[in-house]
Amino acid sequence: VKKYFRELSVAGALAAVLLALAIFAPAFYQPHPLLSLLTREAPTLIVACGIALVIICRQIDISVGSQFAVCSVCAGLLAAEGLPLLVAFLLSVGIGAGLGALNGVLVAGLRLPSIVVTLATMVTLREALRWKRQGVFVNLPDGVQWMGLSQVAGQWTLIAVALMLLVALAFATKHLTAGRFVYAVGTDAEAARLAGIRPQLTTFYIFVVMGALVGLAAMMNAVQSPQVDPKSGSGLELKTIAAAVVGGVAISGGRGNLWGVFAGLLLLACISPALTHLRIEAYWEKAIQGAIILLAVVADGMRSRKQGQSHG
Amino acid sequence: MNTDKHGFKASLLRHETVLLIVVALEWLYFNSVGPRFGSMDNTFDIIRHSVEIGMLALVMTPIILTGGIDLSVGSLLGLCAILFGKFWRDVGMPLPLAALGTIGVGALAGGLNAALITWLRLPPLIVTLGTFSLFRGLAEAITRGVDTFTNFPASFLFLGQERWLGIPAQAPIFIVVAIGVWLLVHRTTFGRSFRAIGFAAEGTRYAGISVERRLAMVYVLAGIVAAIAAITYTARQGQAKADAGMGYELSAITAVVLGGTSIFGGIGTVHGTLLGVAAIGILNNGLVHARQPREVAGMLTGLLLILALTSSSFPKMLATWRARRQTSIAKTPVTT
Numbered sequence: 001v002k003k004y005f006r007e008l009s010v011a012g013a014l015a016a017v018l019l020a021l022a023i024f025a026p027a028f029y030q031p032h033p034l035l036s037l038l039t040r041e042a043p044t045l046i047v048a049c050g051i052a053l054v055i056i057c058r059q060i061d062i063s064v065g066s067q068f069a070v071c072s073v074c075a076g077l078l079a080a081e082g083l084p085l086l087v088a089f090l091l092s093v094g095i096g097a098g099l100g101a102l103n104g105v106l107v108a109g110l111r112l113p114s115i116v117v118t119l120a121t122m123v124t125l126r127e128a129l130r131w132k133r134q135g136v137f138v139n140l141p142d143g144v145q146w147m148g149l150s151q152v153a154g155q156w157t158l159i160a161v162a163l164m165l166l167v168a169l170a171f172a173t174k175h176l177t178a179g180r181f182v183y184a185v186g187t188d189a190e191a192a193r194l195a196g197i198r199p200q201l202t203t204f205y206i207f208v209v210m211g212a213l214v215g216l217a218a219m220m221n222a223v224q225s226p227q228v229d230p231k232s233g234s235g236l237e238l239k240t241i242a243a244a245v246v247g248g249v250a251i252s253g254g255r256g257n258l259w260g261v262f263a264g265l266l267l268l269a270c271i272s273p274a275l276t277h278l279r280i281e282a283y284w285e286k287a288i289q290g291a292i293i294l295l296a297v298v299a300d301g302m303r304s305r306k307q308g309q310s311h312g
Numbered sequence: 313m314n315t316d317k318h319g320f321k322a323s324l325l326r327h328e329t330v331l332l333i334v335v336a337l338e339w340l341y342f343n344s345v346g347p348r349f350g351s352m353d354n355t356f357d358i359i360r361h362s363v364e365i366g367m368l369a370l371v372m373t374p375i376i377l378t379g380g381i382d383l384s385v386g387s388l389l390g391l392c393a394i395l396f397g398k399f400w401r402d403v404g405m406p407l408p409l410a411a412l413g414t415i416g417v418g419a420l421a422g423g424l425n426a427a428l429i430t431w432l433r434l435p436p437l438i439v440t441l442g443t444f445s446l447f448r449g450l451a452e453a454i455t456r457g458v459d460t461f462t463n464f465p466a467s468f469l470f471l472g473q474e475r476w477l478g479i480p481a482q483a484p485i486f487i488v489v490a491i492g493v494w495l496l497v498h499r500t501t502f503g504r505s506f507r508a509i510g511f512a513a514e515g516t517r518y519a520g521i522s523v524e525r526r527l528a529m530v531y532v533l534a535g536i537v538a539a540i541a542a543i544t545y546t547a548r549q550g551q552a553k554a555d556a557g558m559g560y561e562l563s564a565i566t567a568v569v570l571g572g573t574s575i576f577g578g579i580g581t582v583h584g585t586l587l588g589v590a591a592i593g594i595l596n597n598g599l600v601h602a603r604q605p606r607e608v609a610g611m612l613t614g615l616l617l618i619l620a621l622t623s624s625s626f627p628k629m630l631a632t633w634r635a636r637r638q639t640s641i642a643k644t645p646v647t648t
Binding site: 060106110111112113115116117119120121122123124125126127128130131238241242245251252281283284285286287288289290291293294297298300301302304305 | 381428433434438441442443444445446447448450452453455456457559562565566569575576607608610611613617618621629
């Protein structure tokens with residue numbers, strides 16, 4: 001229990017919020033809005049898992065929002081050209097992986113700090129997209145929305161895909177060698193190198209995986225509506241980093257797991273509907289999000305400080 | 313390059329000299345493309361539009377010198393602009409008092425960053441990412457996303473839009489901030505300690521310097537200057553909205569890195585930052601004269617940042633690669 005104290009406390013907070021909503025705003029539990037909420041968060045969950053891996057590897061990626069927009073628009077244009085949906089999905093994942101590889105080369109190859117690199121790619125990608133597309137929506141052909149299924153079936157499919165990916169990634173990080181590499185590099189890159197792991201290569205692959213996950217998530221978001229919004233994904237980086245940090249992923253690397261991220265994301269996702277149901281204005285969402293990030297890092301800081309004192 | 317800092321040849325190769333040449337070439341190019349680019353009016357226009365980003369870049373320099381970063385300055389500019397309008401219109405303070413109050417808020421907000429970074433030893437990156445969201449969110453919450461403060465008196469707008477003694481009225485403020493930061497970084501022991509912290513924070517502590525206090529100082533300073541920038545921004549735009557200064561943190565960081573300050577801390581100069589600000593200001597303005605859309609300027613700023621970063625780390629990479637190859641060559645006879 002002590003090992004997973006952080007994750008359990010997030011789950012506890014989530015349970016408390018859900019309970020409070022059940023008592024004060026039972027309208028929150030109507031099946032239809034709840035299903036829509038979960039569907040909306042399914043792509044975010046996938047990106048949050050990727051961000052968690054990046055942070056565990058002691059890096060950060062704030063360009064995911066821009067990557068998301070670029071992938072959705074490119075894949076949307078390809079789908080509008082009449083390409084089969086599966087091909088569009090694969091291309092979106094490929095484009096994402098390519099953009100991730102670009103970050104990876106700059107961070108792992110040239111040893112540049114990931115915060116500045118991804119800050120630069122974030123702006124470059126977003127502005128390039130705005131320049132090329134001038135904010136025009138992409139109209140998707142019939143049969144793309146909900147992948148040709150009925151809406152409810154499409155929603156459940158997306159949620160199922162996100163959950164399966166979560167389980168697979170959680171398993172991989174816990175039990176596969178490649179997953180343990182990520183923790184090793186994030187804890188101490190030099191020690192990992194001496195143990196025979198190639199830290200720079202691991203870092204590079206993590207950025208590629210991050211990009212591929214963003215590509216998949218972008219497509220999963222695009223099929224939810226008849227049009228692709230070129231502004232989709234703005235603010236995604238903050239939302240997912242917040243989910244990871246709240247879920248117990250240490251920003252200093254090497255610590256955290258994806259189940260905690262899952263709980264953290266659900267907790268953050270409940271804020272916005274909770275605000276509406278509790279009749280607080282929605283304009284507070286961003287401020288509350290920022291406050292929750294700060295609260296989570298302060299809690300981590302206090303804990304590590306206490307531990308540091310007891311050890312030394 | 314490192315062996316003789318004062319030789320003529322070495323000074324030609326210095327980062328600032330190269331950047332100065334780049335800025336000059338940039339100016340000449342845009343001057344040949346846009347007929348009105350080189351006029352005095354346009355030069356003042358460039359200065360007017362560079363003042364806020366310039367001030368943020370100036371205070372970002374000591375922060376990056378210590379190995380830190382402040383992502384929240386743009387959001388703080390927005391929050392301060394809103395509060396300035398609020399103090400004046402809704403609380404009914406006279407403008408000078410509202411300005412003082414705003415600067416106080418800026419100091420407090422910088423203090424929040426400083427407290428979290430120094431007391432709890434949290435990484436500046438994540439702390440200021442949190443306050444980046446918090447400050448912008450507060451600005452949006454206070455204005456409910458739509459409220460705009462306008463109708464400032466002409467005497468106030470003078471600061472942002474008119475000339476004083478023949479130069480843009482906000483230029484003197486910028487010059488004072490620039491001289492202040494330059495003296496702080498290059499002519500005081502504080503500046504030395506910022507570099508020392510950037511190289512080795514633990515070593516600096518053992519050398520008897522109070523690292524926490526120095527760090528707190530640079531983040532509070534950033535908050536204060538962000539507030540001042542909010543005031544000149546409001547005066548220039550004639551209005552204050554919740555989205556004021558969005559993305560300014562990126563331009564400021566770009567200017568600093570472009571100016572030759574190492575993102576890892578320890579190395580860098582304030583005059584380099586000023587050149588970086590000039591490069592970005594001229595680029596943004598010149599592209600308008602070259603009839604390019606605004607997005608291109610944003611895109612090029614991002615590309616410029618990547619380029620500046622890679623060019624700074626490339627020689628180091630090459631050196632390590634060469635060293636590795638030489639050791640492997642040296643080893644070869646032993647093994648065979």
